[in-house]
Amino acid sequence: MTTTVLSSPARYVQGAGAIADLAEHVGKLGGTPLVVSDDTVWGIVGEAVGRSFEAAGTPLVRVGFGRFATPGAVDELKERIEADGHDVIVGVGGGSTIDAAKAAGHLAGIRWASVPTAASSDAPTSALSVIYSEEGEFLEYRFFPRNPDLVLIDTQLVANAPVQFLQAGIGDALATWIEARAARRGQGSTMAGGRPTHAGTALAELSWKLLHENALLALDAVRAKVVTPALEAVVEANTLLSGLGFESGGLAAAHAIHNGLTAAPQTHGLTHGQKVNLGSIAQLVLEGAPAEEIEEFIVFTTQVGLPNSLTEVGLTPEHTAELRAVAEAATAEGETIHNMPFPVTADLVVQALVAVEGISRRIRAEYGLDAPELHVAEH
Known part of the structure; x- marks a missing residue:
């Protein structure tokens, strides 16, 4: 195409x-x-x-x-x-x-x-x-x-909404650039039905930039129930820029792994963005991203309050049956994981998810960060 x-x-x-x-x-x-x-x-x-x-x-x-x-x-x-x-x-x-x-x-x-x-x-x-x-x-x-x-x-x-909703949106939007840049290197199509546009890729990157500049201040605004420029920027990043970026820039492994995670009953109480964030980290591990990039992502998403290890989504490396089910679903025919610029198998997904557990725990310990405290809320 x-x-x-x-x-x-x-x-x-x-x-x-x-x-x-x-x-x-x-x-x-x-x-x-x-x-x-x-x-x-x-x-x-x-x-x-x-x-x-x-x-x-x-x-x-x-x-x-x-x-x-x-x-x-x-x-x-x-x-x-x-x-x-x-x-x-x-x-x-x-x-x-x-x-x-x-x-x-x-x-x-x-x-x-x-x-x-x-x-x-x-x-x-x-x-x-x-x-x-x-x-x-x-x-x-x-x-x-x-x-x-x-x-x-x-x-x-x-x-006025609970802060966990904005946290979830940030998790969903952070995946947009990670996936768009991978999709552009790959040969798959976007949800819009063609190859990624330069505009879609650029909007995905702008969403990433705005989130890193404004996310923590925006979360402070929601906790105070006030609207600030930082909150306006994050709402636009979460909703418009991420929406255009994923649809016209391309999805890859992060959202496919989210879809796979829905096969594990332990994750059903989590928001879309919480599950996507684990998929983002697994994608970074899958593609061999630089260590400093993975480290920065885990630190930042911990500060935001997003899950970045299996434990926070109710799983462990010992849940072998569940992880296999997640990986099989994530790599099913037609899934967006096949937009990655290299072949991805269920075995590779399982290995990445297991690796994430130790990586996240080590990095959080090095920075003195506690695991994020997650709240499940319906909206």
Whole structure:
């Protein structure tokens, strides 16, 4: 494949209080929107969304959502769209809510909007959804011919959310540059359907740079529940830059290992970004990255509060059956690990995961760093 493709949402809106303008933006897409949001998120944003729709004179119809974007959840939303004649679907909340809304909108042939209430992943901007089983195991990627018509993120909502959501988004976004540079050396295609663009690769690197300059200050802002320039930069890095970077720059081993980790029940309580971070370190080991780069990554992600050894995700080197299952899933046909610039087998993945345990423990001990204290939270 020699063509390159850049894929992006039609409009991206970010800022403190942006939720107040949601109906104005959605009104440009359709007149009978269906809003999808779980009960927890709706308890936080429902009043503000209601005021926005009332001020715009737009009817507000909201349907609840469960935990995962499953095939059944997507089909139920499609049926609701068709039964009630909605012309735009708006996913409000976490990644699975948004993924289900995108997939249902595509099936129903209507427009769709992503409204993340935390900067916890780069999924909102993409033209794909990640589909899981009822138990949270990765099933498939679903690809769409276009990206969301609107992505809107209110940075005050991000500041008010639990800090672990921003930590997870940082973990997801840090993988973007690690994977994009590997994909560019390899011969695979991106999620956008072509070879990596220079733009996608550059945006992935910019995301990496902004995170290293601003992540710790942004986490401080969220702990204080305030919006600062550092938080604005990290929200853009986590959501827009990482989203464009992974989709048009390329995925590689880190996300494939994340997908493999969903096969281990011990990891089901962890966020996407927490699992991806372990995949990033395993990829660095797989590709023989310089020792100082691995060291810097482990120190930085420990300071951020992300897991960087098997222990933190509930596994050990002695969990041989689970690690084999993870590695087999990560190297399945069609997985993004095959975008690496060299062949990767399940045996190599197992060896990298086992090696990570000792590497991370040694480096944290040398720097006097305790293992990150992880919190599991639903959104």
